[in-house]
Amino acid sequence: MKTKKLICLLVCIALTGGCSSIYGVKYDYNEETDFSNYKTYDWMPVPTKANLNDLVVARVKKAVNAELSAKGLTITSQDPDFLIAEHMGKQDRVEVDSWGYGYYGPRLMYRGGFWGPNDVSTYHYEEGVLILDFVDAGSKKLFWRGTAKAHVQNVDSPEKSQKLIDEAVKKILEKYPPPSES
Numbered sequence: 140m141k142t143k144k145l146i147c148l149l150v151c152i153a154l155t156g157g158c159s160s161i162y163g164v165k166y167d168y169n170e171e172t173d174f175s176n177y178k179t180y181d182w183m184p185v186p187t188k189a190n191l192n193d194l195v196v197a198r199v200k201k202a203v204n205a206e207l208s209a210k211g212l213t214i215t216s217q218d219p220d221f222l223i224a225e226h227m228g229k230q231d232r233v234e235v236d237s238w239g240y241g242y243y244g245p246r247l248m249y250r251g252g253f254w255g256p257n258d259v260s261t262y263h264y265e266e267g268v269l270i271l272d273f274v275d276a277g278s279k280k281l282f283w284r285g286t287a288k289a290h291v292q293n294v295d296s297p298e299k300s301q302k303l304i305d306e307a308v309k310k311i312l313e314k315y316p317p318p319s320e321s
Contacts, residue, residue, distance in 0.1 A: 160303065163288035164310045166317070172282045174316035180212060181219040183274070191227055198301050199225050202308035203271065210315070219276050226270040229291055236260050267291035269307050273315075285311035 185196055203223065204214055266288055273283040287307040294300050 160290040161287055161307050161310055163286070164307075164313075165287075166283065166285040166311065166314055168283040168317055169281075174283075174319075177220045177273075177282075177316075178212060179215045179219045180207065180221050180223055180273075181214060181216050181276075183222045183224040185225065189226075194297070195227065195300065195304070196225065198304045199227070199269065199308065202301075202305045203312070205305075206308055206312045210312075221282070222274045222276050224272040224274060226272070227268065229265055229267040265290065265292040269304075269311070271308075271311055283315065283317075285315065287311050 182200060185191055203225075207214070267290075269287050269289075271285045272281055274281050287310055289303055289307055291303065294303055
């Protein structure tokens with residue numbers, strides 16, 4: 140019986156170890172936008188009342204600049220085509236699963252439905268959200284938005300932070316610009 144438990148535990152570790160902590164990646168855009176007009180960009184200032192960690196803000200900018208540079212876009216403070224605003228936040232989350240059946244006793248005998256206690260598992264984690272808004276520099280209208288969520292509770296070093304941010308930014312900008320409908 141101990142062997143079965145050990146195998147089950149190892150399989151669970153292997154499955155979760157290969158999973159990315161980035162999820163909920165979405166993007167939206169104005170379908171009338173001609174993305175070929177956007178070749179240069181600059182960053183909007185982060186409002187001081189946003190109370191964001193300056194180190195994380197710098198890491199996000201570094202990652203976005205690298206991704207956009209690889210796509211052929213140029214950062215400039217002289218008359219950019221669009222501006223980028225970054226928004227971030229994090230909150231504690233709880234995930235609850237009820238399996239609807241339970242096991243009891245030293246031999247882990249099955250008790251389904253009404254016959255046994257229901258197994259309920261909870262998972263507490265910290266969820267971070269990154270939002271990138273692309274705003275037309277002339278009209279000041281939003282034309283593209285990308286978001287990603289991530290589990291951030293184990294990000295305890297600058298290297299882990301940069302790695303997580305790089306992965307999130309890469310996934311957010313993966314479909315920028317959106318495919319043209321030609």
